[in-house]
Amino acid sequence: MFLTKSIYKRTASILRTEEAGERRPETVFRYNPRAKKYIIRVKAEGVFVTIPYGGNLSYAEQFFKKNEATIRQQWEKYQEKNISKTSLSPQQDRDLRCEAQRILPLLLERLAREHGFQYVSVRIRKSRTRWGSCSSRKTISLSLYLMLLPSHLIEYVLLHELCHTVHMNHSADFWALLDRHTQGQSQALRRELKNFNRS
Numbered sequence: 729m730f731l732t733k734s735i736y737k738r739t740a741s742i743l744r745t746e747e748a749g750e751r752r753p754e755t756v757f758r759y760n761p762r763a764k765k766y767i768i769r770v771k772a773e774g775v776f777v778t779i780p781y782g783g784n785l786s787y788a789e790q791f792f793k794k795n796e797a798t799i800r801q802q803w804e805k806y807q808e809k810n811i812s813k814t815s816l817s818p819q820q821d822r823d824l825r826c827e828a829q830r831i832l833p834l835l836l837e838r839l840a841r842e843h844g845f846q847y848v849s850v851r852i853r854k855s856r857t858r859w860g861s862c863s864s865r866k867t868i869s870l871s872l873y874l875m876l877l878p879s880h881l882i883e884y885v886l887l888h889e890l891c892h893t894v895h896m897n898h899s900a901d902f903w904a905l906l907d908r909h910t911q912g913q914s915q916a917l918r919r920e921l922k923n924f925n926r927s
């Protein structure tokens with residue numbers, strides 16, 4: 729477990745750097761002459777306040793202030809759920825790739841050895857839509873954004889892909905196999921991972 733613990737520490741430090749920078753939502757006020765009322769939208773990139781036809785900025789600001797606590801809460805929840813959507817700076821992306829390249833292949837190799845799986849090669853990709861995939865030639869691709877997950881979910885994704893070296897589908901046999909390699913936790917882990925999903 730030594731290896732995965734160190735992943736987690738490093739991931740946490742990347743997130744902390746973000747926090748130290750500015751962990752507050754950016755607020756954008758914009759006019760929309762077609763809007764019929766003031767609207768507040770909370771998105772990953774920030775908070776958007778729409779000012780309707782005939783409205784004005786100072787009223788919009790008051791409206792925002794009145795709802796600020798709720799907005800902040802919503803935004804924070806959103807950030808947690810969309811960890812991999814959080815935009816990282818190009819430098820953070822590069823750091824993440826470096827870490828991923830150093831750590832994920834070693835971790836995959838170790839898990840394969842411990843659980844008795846065989847794969848041909850591993851690639852690290854900058855994929856925001858999939859955590860991992862496994863080709864029919866048993867090449868496993870892993871997203872560098874896995875580094876933003878807690879260590880037990882990284883292991884879950886790697887074991888999931890390793891099970892695809894045996895079953896190239898999500899059949900009952902596949903889930904039974906994955907269950908055997910995750911101490912019966914495959915569905916719980918799958919649900920937990922969904923909370924981190926990108927869309």
Ligand SMILES: [Zn+2]
Nearest residue numbers: 888892897898
């Ligand atoms: Zn799968």
